[in-house]
Amino acid sequence: MMTPLDHAESWLADRGEKLTELRREVLSHLLDAHGPMKAYELLTALQKGRPGASPPTVYRTLDFLVGMGLVHRIDSLQSFVACPIFHAPHQGVMLVCERCHGVEELESPSWMETLRNEVAATGFVMNQHELEIKGLCRACQEATA
Amino acid sequence: MMTPLDHAESWLADRGEKLTELRREVLSHLLDAHGPMKAYELLTALQKGRPGASPPTVYRTLDFLVGMGLVHRIDSLQSFVACPIFHAPHQGVMLVCERCHGVEELESPSWMETLRNEVAATGFVMNQHELEIKGLCRACQEATA
DNA sequence: GGAAAAATGTAATGTTATTACATATTGGCC
DNA sequence: GGCCAATATGTAATAACATTACATTTTTCC
Numbered sequence: 001m002m003t004p005l006d007h008a009e010s011w012l013a014d015r016g017e018k019l020t021e022l023r024r025e026v027l028s029h030l031l032d033a034h035g036p037m038k039a040y041e042l043l044t045a046l047q048k049g050r051p052g053a054s055p056p057t058v059y060r061t062l063d064f065l066v067g068m069g070l071v072h073r074i075d076s077l078q079s080f081v082a083c084p085i086f087h088a089p090h091q092g093v094m095l096v097c098e099r100c101h102g103v104e105e106l107e108s109p110s111w112m113e114t115l116r117n118e119v120a121a122t123g124f125v126m127n128q129h130e131l132e133i134k135g136l137c138r139a140c141q142e143a144t145a
Numbered sequence: 146m147m148t149p150l151d152h153a154e155s156w157l158a159d160r161g162e163k164l165t166e167l168r169r170e171v172l173s174h175l176l177d178a179h180g181p182m183k184a185y186e187l188l189t190a191l192q193k194g195r196p197g198a199s200p201p202t203v204y205r206t207l208d209f210l211v212g213m214g215l216v217h218r219i220d221s222l223q224s225f226v227a228c229p230i231f232h233a234p235h236q237g238v239m240l241v242c243e244r245c246h247g248v249e250e251l252e253s254p255s256w257m258e259t260l261r262n263e264v265a266a267t268g269f270v271m272n273q274h275e276l277e278i279k280g281l282c283r284a285c286q287e288a289t290a
Numbered sequence: 291g292g293a294a295a296a297a298t299g300t301a302a303t304g305t306t307a308t309t310a311c312a313t314a315t316t317g318g319c320c
Numbered sequence: 321g322g323c324c325a326a327t328a329t330g331t332a333a334t335a336a337c338a339t340t341a342c343a344t345t346t347t348t349c350c
Contacts, residue, residue, distance in 0.1 A: 018316095041307070052330060057306065060329080075277070078306065078337095089153035093343070095269045097203075104269065111259045115278075118254055123283035124240045131276050132220070138268035163347095165297070183336070197299060204338065205298080223306095223337065 004031050004082075008070055013129060017068060026061045027050070030071060035102050036079035076132050077101055091129035099140040149176050149227075153215050162213060170194070171206045172227060175216060180247050181224035191275050221247055236274035242282035244289070249282065 003035070008027055009019040022046040029045045030037055039058050062080055065071035071080050076096055081103050083092070093106040112129065119126050136144065153172055154164040164172070174190050175182055184203050191198040207225055210216035216225050221241055226248050228237070238251040257274065264271050281289065 018327095022329075047290040054331065055307065056309090056331085057329070068350095095264065095267070097269075098272060104267070105265065106264075109263055111256055111263055114256045114259065118256060119240065119251075119278060119280070122240065122249070122251065123286075124242075124249065124278075124280055125286060126278055126280040127243060129278075131277065131278065133264060133269075133271055135264070135269055141268075141270060163297095167298075177331065200301065201340090202301085203297070209297095 004104050010069065014066060016066065017064075022050075022057070022059055023064060026058070027065060027070060030065075030080060032033035033082075036074050036077055036081040051084070070106070072105070074103060074129060074132060076134065077103075081105075092131075094130065094132045095137065096132050096134050097137040097140055098134050099136055102137055102139075104137065156215065157213060160213065162209075167195075167202070168206055168209060168286040171203070172210060172215060175225060175227035178227075181219050181222050183224050187225070195216075216274060217250070219248060219277060221279065223247075226250075237276075239275065239277045240282065241277050241279050243279050244281055244285040244287055247282055247284075 005019070005024060005028060009024075012019050025046060026042060027040055039055070039118065042062075043053060043055060043058045049058075062073075066073055066080070070083055072083055072092060072094065073080055073140075074094060075094060081094075081102075083125060084105055085092075085107055091108045091112055093109060095104040097103070097104060099100065116126055116129075147170060150164070150169060150173060154169075159166050170252060171187060174187055182199070184207065187205045187207075188198060188200060191203065195202075207216060207218070211218055211225070215228055217228055217237060217239065218225055220241060224246075226239075229250055230237075230252055236253045236257055238254060239258075240249040240251060242248070260276075261271055
């Protein structure tokens, strides 16, 4: 049985990087959360087993994981979420629920190419396709109704 | 000649709100900047003529202007930009240059409806259509090349 | 002109993120 | 094994961003 952490490890190995113990812990917390976590929430969690953990500990590790595509930063929530689909490079679209702050990730939807073309028509070149779309997830629509 | 500030004033009047002196100053600074400004940059600018200005002064005013659609918050830059098109309600797409941090606003592009429909197909309802797309603006592409 | 609502002032604090430098760990090479 | 360089982590301080709570002033409207 291949766990998400195992996947992450081989994903990194393919790129010449290592899943160190610290990185493993951080990613593990994010995976367990099943949703976005704040940097300082992660810090508190880390400090349970690692008394010396400090902000740079967390931010450096997050920078690495985000750079490798294992974690996404959600700007509008100032939070971080484990990427559920890191078996391949992908273009993520984040659906951010404004009520519960849950995040669903849509992989490479069909309109991405249209979007890219129309943006390019203005002379602007998209680098990064992490779009955040805000709204209400299904559960919160039902709860609100 | 109808200045942007005059437009803003009548836009607010139509909605039963006022462009007070403080709001006018903040919006004026944002318009002059021709690009995104940080909250504390605005604060420093305000303090020139208003010694008592403090963080709440700025954040409250920005909240108001954002709420009225005269200003957009750019989450990825933690900055605020005057909206160039507040003559009508619109769906903004922000093209954020990763090099110069300039922001161009695209009004209601044609793929918006497709996007909305495809997102809706997942059970998620979009509330707010302020998308941020990161990349390189034309000028920075040329400078880099 | 007086009460209620809206806007602004003021002080303190909370939250998020970075800088700069020290130490430890790993991996290659002889 | 012993050394060097590169990578990773530890540590202290501080910078940058944002909110809370409450006081005061200004405006609105009867």
